[in-house]
Amino acid sequence: MTSKRRFRGLIVAGGTLAAAIVLAACGGSGGIENSSSGPANVQTAKYTPPPSGDLTISNWPLYIDKNTVSNFDKATGVNTTYIEDVNDNQEFFAKMQPLLAKGQSGGRSMFVVTDWMAKKMYDFGYLQKIDKAGIPNVTANLRDNLKHPSFDPNRDFSVPWQSGMTGLIVNSKLAPNVHSINDLFDPQYKGKVEMLTELRDTVPLVMKADGIDPNTATQQDWLDTIDKLKQAVASGQIRRFTGNDYTRDMANGDVSAIIGWSGDAVQLQADNPDIQFRMPTQGCILWSDNMVLPVGAPNTTAAEAFMNYVYDPHNQAPIASYNSYVTPVDGVREIFQKTNPDLVNDPLIFPTADYTKNCSTQPNLSGQEEQTVTRAFEGVLNS
Amino acid sequence: MRNQRIVALRRRLIPYFLLGPGILWLILFFVVPMYYMGRLSLDTGVFPSFQFNWQFSNYSDVLSAYDTQFIRAFEYSAAATVIGLLIAYPLAYAIAFRGGRWKNAMLLAVIAPFFTTYLIRTLAWETILSDNGFVVHTMQSLGLISGDGRVLATSGAVIAGLTYNFLPFMILPIYASLERLDRSLIEAAKDLYSSSRQAFLRVTLPLSMPGLVAGTLLTFIPATGDYINAQFLGGAQQSMIGNVIQSLYLKQTDYPAAAALSFTLMAAMLAIVFIYIRFAGSEALMGEEVEST
Amino acid sequence: MEAHAAALPRRRQSAGTRAWKWLKEHAVVIYGALAIAYMLIPIALIIAFSFNDPAGKFNFTWQGFTLSHWAHPFVISELTDALLLSLRLAALATLISTVLGTMIALALVRYDFFGRRASNYLIVIPTATPEVVLGASLLSMFLIYGLSLGFTTLLIAHVMFCISFVVIVVRSRLIGFDRSLEEAAQDLGADPITTFRKITLPLIWPGVIAGALLAFALSIDDFVVSNFTAGTTVTFPLYIFGAAQRGIPVQVYIIATMLFATTVLAMIFTVWQQRRADRLASVRPEQEV
Numbered sequence: 001m002t003s004k005r006r007f008r009g010l011i012v013a014g015g016t017l018a019a020a021i022v023l024a025a026c027g028g029s030g031g032i033e034n035s036s037s038g039p040a041n042v043q044t045a046k047y048t049p050p051p052s053g054d055l056t057i058s059n060w061p062l063y064i065d066k067n068t069v070s071n072f073d074k075a076t077g078v079n080t081t082y083i084e085d086v087n088d089n090q091e092f093f094a095k096m097q098p099l100l101a102k103g104q105s106g107g108r109s110m111f112v113v114t115d116w117m118a119k120k121m122y123d124f125g126y127l128q129k130i131d132k133a134g135i136p137n138v139t140a141n142l143r144d145n146l147k148h149p150s151f152d153p154n155r156d157f158s159v160p161w162q163s164g165m166t167g168l169i170v171n172s173k174l175a176p177n178v179h180s181i182n183d184l185f186d187p188q189y190k191g192k193v194e195m196l197t198e199l200r201d202t203v204p205l206v207m208k209a210d211g212i213d214p215n216t217a218t219q220q221d222w223l224d225t226i227d228k229l230k231q232a233v234a235s236g237q238i239r240r241f242t243g244n245d246y247t248r249d250m251a252n253g254d255v256s257a258i259i260g261w262s263g264d265a266v267q268l269q270a271d272n273p274d275i276q277f278r279m280p281t282q283g284c285i286l287w288s289d290n291m292v293l294p295v296g297a298p299n300t301t302a303a304e305a306f307m308n309y310v311y312d313p314h315n316q317a318p319i320a321s322y323n324s325y326v327t328p329v330d331g332v333r334e335i336f337q338k339t340n341p342d343l344v345n346d347p348l349i350f351p352t353a354d355y356t357k358n359c360s361t362q363p364n365l366s367g368q369e370e371q372t373v374t375r376a377f378e379g380v381l382n383s
Numbered sequence: 384m385r386n387q388r389i390v391a392l393r394r395r396l397i398p399y400f401l402l403g404p405g406i407l408w409l410i411l412f413f414v415v416p417m418y419y420m421g422r423l424s425l426d427t428g429v430f431p432s433f434q435f436n437w438q439f440s441n442y443s444d445v446l447s448a449y450d451t452q453f454i455r456a457f458e459y460s461a462a463a464t465v466i467g468l469l470i471a472y473p474l475a476y477a478i479a480f481r482g483g484r485w486k487n488a489m490l491l492a493v494i495a496p497f498f499t500t501y502l503i504r505t506l507a508w509e510t511i512l513s514d515n516g517f518v519v520h521t522m523q524s525l526g527l528i529s530g531d532g533r534v535l536a537t538s539g540a541v542i543a544g545l546t547y548n549f550l551p552f553m554i555l556p557i558y559a560s561l562e563r564l565d566r567s568l569i570e571a572a573k574d575l576y577s578s579s580r581q582a583f584l585r586v587t588l589p590l591s592m593p594g595l596v597a598g599t600l601l602t603f604i605p606a607t608g609d610y611i612n613a614q615f616l617g618g619a620q621q622s623m624i625g626n627v628i629q630s631l632y633l634k635q636t637d638y639p640a641a642a643a644l645s646f647t648l649m650a651a652m653l654a655i656v657f658i659y660i661r662f663a664g665s666e667a668l669m670g671e672e673v674e675s676t
Numbered sequence: 677m678e679a680h681a682a683a684l685p686r687r688r689q690s691a692g693t694r695a696w697k698w699l700k701e702h703a704v705v706i707y708g709a710l711a712i713a714y715m716l717i718p719i720a721l722i723i724a725f726s727f728n729d730p731a732g733k734f735n736f737t738w739q740g741f742t743l744s745h746w747a748h749p750f751v752i753s754e755l756t757d758a759l760l761l762s763l764r765l766a767a768l769a770t771l772i773s774t775v776l777g778t779m780i781a782l783a784l785v786r787y788d789f790f791g792r793r794a795s796n797y798l799i800v801i802p803t804a805t806p807e808v809v810l811g812a813s814l815l816s817m818f819l820i821y822g823l824s825l826g827f828t829t830l831l832i833a834h835v836m837f838c839i840s841f842v843v844i845v846v847r848s849r850l851i852g853f854d855r856s857l858e859e860a861a862q863d864l865g866a867d868p869i870t871t872f873r874k875i876t877l878p879l880i881w882p883g884v885i886a887g888a889l890l891a892f893a894l895s896i897d898d899f900v901v902s903n904f905t906a907g908t909t910v911t912f913p914l915y916i917f918g919a920a921q922r923g924i925p926v927q928v929y930i931i932a933t934m935l936f937a938t939t940v941l942a943m944i945f946t947v948w949q950q951r952r953a954d955r956l957a958s959v960r961p962e963q964e965v
Contacts, residue, residue: 031819031820032432032820032822061919061921083754084754085908090635091633093636094632094634094635095908097636098819098822098824098907099907099908102822102824104824106908124431191533233619233620236620238619239618240536240617240618244921244922245920245922247922248921252513252514253515254513254514254515254533371637374635378634379448380619382449382630383451397783397787398783398787398789401779401780401783402779402783405777405780405839406780406798408835409798409799409802409839412814412832412833412835412836413801413802413813413836414798416816416817419816422816422820423819470714473704473711474707474711474712476704477704477705477707481704491944491947492716493712495719495936496936498897498939499718499719499722499932500896500913501899501913502913502917502920503916503928503932504719504722506916506924508718511721547715559848600804601804604804604806605804608807608808609900610808610900615920625808628808632812632904642812645809649813652805652809660797
């Protein structure tokens with residue numbers, strides 16, 4: 001009886017395996033295996049005014065004031081859906097990639113990603129070029145120092161949403177003497193320090209504190225710095241690595257000094273006046289988050305109309321005063337002189353050249369170097 | 384005659400009709416994906432283009448890189464299982480033997496908390512265990528932790544979270560087993576043995592073994608692959624293997640490495656399950672005795 | 677004098693030992709009560725925080741009591757959309773998995789057939805597999821096939837992990853089932869389908885409902901498998917995961933409290949129904965004369 005059963009069991013197992021192999025043979029085309037990559041033909045979006053219809057935008061959270069979207073809808077007749085589902089460049093890329101590879105955008109007409117991710121997506125052929133006819137305000141009002149970035153010299157496929165600075169956010173009561181990134185490694189702050197999961201923010205900042213220019217660093221420089229971080233984790237110096245959630249730990253008082261983004265400091269300050277942004281002595285990292293048009297984007301006309309709309313200084317002003325990041329639009333300062341005079345000299349929204357004299361832009365990594373460095377860094381995050 | 388044969392044939396086929404759709408679903412979406420995961424684990428290449436290449440070195444690469452997280456996952460999970468057992472068994476015993484009229488209410492009180500979303504429960508613990516919160520201050524004044532110590536971002540917090548979140552999986556099978564016990568056996572044992580402690584150790588405990596082992600298994604295995612507790616309650620040094628798998632799949636898009644790691648985890652867990660089934664039979668996994676049909 | 681001296685210490689002793697004895701006897705119950713209290717702590721916090729009144733953007737600390745958010749629990753459109761999607765997904769997944777699972781349970785309990793043992797394993801093993809492996813394997817398959825992730829892939833995944841739990845619940849209900857009622861019906865001339873409809877189904881109904889309830893709860897609550905198979909679709913737990921990074925709005929706590937209250941009520945209702953069904957048919961064989 002048992003041997004007969006075992007025999008039958010084997011037949012069932014064998015049959016299932018055979019069926020599975022047959023299923024496997026009809027593998028997918030367009031799947032992750034044996035797919036092609038690279039921009040075959042990068043299209044340019046066509047701007048056909050007037051803007052109308054539905055528009056879906058994906059952006060980072062807490063990046064826009066309450067009224068801009070509805071004001072835009074009223075001014076143009078477009079019906080905008082604004083979703084805040086970009087929490088991390090890599091995670092967003094991983095989610096979107098299967099769609100973008102097939103030329104689809106999942107219904108999104110526009111989304112906002114950081115410089116390096118915009119470049120990465122463009123190199124894969126996942127973005128469309130923007131029709132300049134639809135964005136005259138951008139051409140006119142984009143700040144000079146953002147007009148020709150190295151990753152998109154003619155601003156063909158990206159339009160800055162906001163710029164920002166990565167530096168120190170400090171609780172001045174708990175950590176009054178932290179002024180340099182290297183102060184974060186001071187044992188008196190052990191377990192009260194956090195850093196960002198964003199590779200291109202954390203490692204370059206630590207490199208700068210050791211005198212290395214991130215934009216000319218070698219792969220070995222990257223790996224050595226990552227090693228320094230690994231040791232700081234092992235000793236318990238760094239409590240953890242975070243994305244936007246450092247705000248919780250700062251607000252709770254669980255940490256006293258972190259690497260963070262300039263705009264968040266202002267929002268944290270509203271609840272706790274001791275918290276402030278500090279420009280590290282060796283300088284910060286400058287970056288922009290950019291509006292881009294994905295392949296397969298429906299209604300690119302409305303998307304470009306939105307870009308154009310927020311580049312009118314009158315419309316940009318409430319956005320800038322809400323999120324306290326560096327505004328990429330000229331003319332906002334003049335408006336603030338009448339409406340928000342206390343913000344006119346805010347270095348976080350209008351940083352002077354002197355304020356950012358030691359700052360670097362986010363460095364570029366690609367190919368094998370990117371994979372090696374990313375893997376090493378992720379190994380530290382998941383120690 | 385022919386009618387009889389048709390009826391007999393129909394009766395023989397009925398179980399397959401009943402079984403078919405569900406089993407087919409499980410085969411297509413549980414068994415077959417395992418094959419694909421195995422296949423992905425043997426790919427080489429750079430994102431986004433991978434090729435199948437019998438790349439067994441993926442496994443050795445990934446296991447040597449992440450052995451710490453693997454071992455840590457087993458350690459945390461084992462600790463959570465043991466502590467969970469110590470909490471769950473007396474609780475199940477209390478409900479089964481001392482519950483009386485309140486049995487159902489107590490069971491409800493035990494299960495209901497787990498009808499809030501898993502994430503919110505864990506985040507609630509993150510708030511409760513915050514450095515400047517009531518719990519930590521009390522522990523500091525009682526001397527349980529040092530004056531500037533913390534609970535969050537330590538192994539303790541992660542283990543506490545795992546224990547809490549998997550408690551119902553431990554309680555319910557043990558309760559079911561205890562509930563099914565023939566009370567007259569326990570009465571007899573109390574008559575025969577000198578103390579109720581002896582009666583418990585020699586009769587109750589052994590008879591509740593199926594439920595106990597089922598609960599242990601249903602806690603240990605899912606807890607090993609968990610990553611939420613480590614993410615919210617732990618720090619940089621508390622990453623479990625689930626965190627790595629999630630990072631590799633959903634952040635780094637390093638699919639072959641991710642699949643290799645996941646496949647290894649699954650193989651390890653399946654091995655434990657099969658050893659268990661060998662000893663106890665498959666019905667016992669549901670906390671029941673083998674029934675007669 | 678002797679008696680007086682002997683009486684005094686005995687009275688003192690017995691008070692102390694009496695207390696100790698009471699403690700030992702009720703140790704288990706006290707322990708149980710403490711355990712239940714421990715399990716309810718986070719729930720208390722969640723309910724409390726639904727009344728929080730955060731001043732700034734972040735909702736991390738307690739700042740004040742207010743009922744105003746309870747008046748507007750659905751103001752955040754992304755949250756409401758995610759909730760509706762989760763409810764739709766859970767409803768469909770529950771329907772499909774309950775039907776399939778009940779059928780499997782009937783087959784497993786009542787018939788002996790070739791492949792029964794293997795089916796038993798196949799049912800039980802998914803419950804003992806880490807969720808990360810379930811999600812990762814499904815994602816692997818979808819990636820290789822180049823399928824678009826979304827509601828459909830979510831539904832597939834949810835039904836998959838719900839079936840096993842439905843089978844386990846319905847099965848335990850079926851095992852103690854008294855067949856004599858069915859046999860009586862068939863003696864009276866009812867064909868199998870009518871017997872099933874009029875006798876079997878109503879009697880196992882509480883078990884089926886319990887299984888469905890469990891499936892619903894599992895689906896609404898699922899995070900890990902959904903994280904891997906949702907793509908860009910956002911379910912309620914996935915929304916919370918994203919929101920956790922910048923402060924969960926009070927509305928999330930409110931909705932969580934509402935879900936909790938609803939499920940508790942549903943459970944109470946199910947138990948009440950089960951008691952009724954128990955009285956209609958003898959479920960425990962050992963109670964037969």
